[in-house]
Amino acid sequence: MLGRALSAARSPGWSRIPSRARAALAQLHSVLEAELQQIHGAGTWKGERVITSKQGAxxxxxxxxxxxxxFCANNYLGLSSHPEVIQSGIQALEQYGAGLSSVRFICGTQNLHKSLEAKIAKFHQREDAILYASCFDANAGIFEVLLTSEDAILSDELNHASIIDGVRLCKANKYRYKHLDLGDLEAKLKEAQKHRMRLIVTDGVFSMDGDVAPLKEICDLSDKYNALVFIDECHATGFIGPNGRGTDELLGVMDRVHIINSTLGKALGGAAGGYTTGPKALVALLRQRSRPYLFSNSLPPPVVNCASKALDLLMDNNxxxxxxxxxxxxxxxxxxxxxxxxxxxxxxxxxxxxxxxxxxxxxxxxxxxxxxxxxxxxxxxxxxxxxxxxxxxxxxxxxxxxxxxxxxxxxxxxxxxxxx
Structure with a gap:
């Protein structure tokens, strides 16, 4: 496969590439081809099937x-192709255009963005919210802003890859506790008492296994050891809990979880986008310093309006x-x-x-x-x-x-x- 790409590269234009550059490129292809063959040999190659219709059941x-x-989509509520969601996106496209061609703080903020952020905060019963291009970006953008080398972050070992990458970016002292193991978490919290702030980080629902974090017990430990609680709700928002608010609603701890990150790209319309919702001061600081927010284009108006309509449908009828x-x-x-x-x-x-x-x-x-x-x-x-x-x-x-x-x-x- 990659060998064909290498052969194609050696077209008439190949001769115009300096010899040293050709040697480096050939070496690169050799290394990549070996790595790809290893993936094939292990039986872990991930092909991509092509869907030729709307997302749906x-x-x-x-x-x-x-x-x-x-039976393989995150389209939990079936809203990706809901006619009202689609029409809302079309209306935004016609009125606001395809995109903003800018980041939020330059000229990329529309009333649509502010309205959706307010709606998200209301939905989660939090003070404020901030939109990102994805929840991966939200997870990449929060920890390095919130925590310094004086602080500690305690993360479940099976947290989503975006959390793991976000944790790597911050300078906080890092503690990884065994999956859903409250005893190990408590031992790590005891050890972390020497630090200024402690942040417990967990998926609300773990995406590969479908197991739910024991949030009540985690919140009990956070109270005991004066720690903050952060949850990633990508596989809970919209359909877990009596009103679809998520695992904190399901387990009765909405007033004890401090920060929530989640997505618009699964149950809430399935297009794209993520967010952080929590204290107003935290959201204000993220707008000033969160790199994925500051250096990424604003969410396109059709995406914003689709998610907004999905939230309306959910809040109107559960x-x-x-x-x-x-x-x-x-x-x-x-x-x-x-x-x-x-x-x-x-x-x-x-x-x-x-x-x-x-x-x-x-x-x-x-x-x-x-x-x-x-x-x-x-x-x-x-x-x-x-x-x-x-x-x-x-x-x-x-x-x-x-x-x-x-x-x-x-x-x-x-x-x-x-x-x-």
Whole structure:
């Protein structure tokens, strides 16, 4: 594959490249080709399927005939192709244009941005909010602003990659506690008492496993050891908790969690964008010093309006979010009855645990042949020997869709010897 790229590079224009540059480029291609071959050999190559339709419970996939049931999207509420969400985006495109061609503090702030930030803060019952191009950027932009070398950050070992990268950027003293292990967290908090401030950082819901952080107990420890609590709610906002506010609402600690980062790119319309919501003073400081905010273009008006309409729909009526519970239970109970091991706890993220990367990839391909879109997850997305197919339930799925997915899993699972 990369060899073809190298051959293409040696076109007539190749001769015009200085010899030393050609040697360096050839060396680069050699190194990259070896690395790519190693990924292929390990069975962890991640191909990209091409969708030729709107995102939704039913999609069209290039190379596959007929309608495909999609069980692999973060489209938890089915709002990515909701007609009101789409129309709201069209209206913003016509009135405000495609984009701002600028960052927020120069000439990239519109009333749409300020309105959405206020709506997010209201939704989470926080003082203020700030928008980013993605939650990855929000996680990359907060810790180095909030914490200094005088402070400490205590992070769950299975936190999302964006949190890990954000933590690396800050100068705080770093403590990593074992996944969901309150005893280890307390030991680390005791050790961190010598620092000025302590920030506990955790996913509300862990995206690869679907398990929920024990926020009440974490907040108890934060009170005991005078620490702040930060949660990433990307896989909770919009559909977890009685009103879809997230894991802090689900577990009754909305007034005890200090800072929330989340996304607009999953349940809230599925386009793009992330945010931080919390104390007004923190948001004000992020506007002054957060590098991803200061040096990235503003969110495009259509994206902003789509997310805003998604929030309106959610706050007007929470029946969409409530439907997730029964749909999730239906899938999990049938799959476990069939003999599959399903990770996580009652969350619409339903990891079908397989262990072997090649097995996960092969089963996902066989599922597609049966009209079900799922993807095998393997290293480095998940730890080695913990490959899985991560199924995600959407409010847009019908009971019949779920039953059809289970039926396909049973057929494929028997073919590969995963179940009897």
């Amino acid at each position: 039913r999609i069209s996939v290039e190379g596959s005939a007929g309608v495909i049931l999609n 029946t969409i979010a409530e439907s997730m519970t029964s749909k999730t239970k239906r899938f999990r109970s049938q799959m476990m009855a069939a003999g599959f091991t399903i990770g996580g706890m009652d969350h619409p993220i339903c990891p079908v645990m397989l262990g072997d990367a090649r097995l996960a990839s092969s089963m996902a391909e066989d599922m597609l042949k049966r009209g079900i879109y799922v993807i095998g997850f393997s290293f480095p997305v998940v730890p080695k020997d913990k490959a899985r197919i991560r199924v995600q339930i959407s409010a847009a799925h019908s009971d019949e869709d779920i039953d059809q997915c289970v039926k396909a899993f049973v057929e494929v699972g028997r073919k590969h010897g995963v179940i009897s």
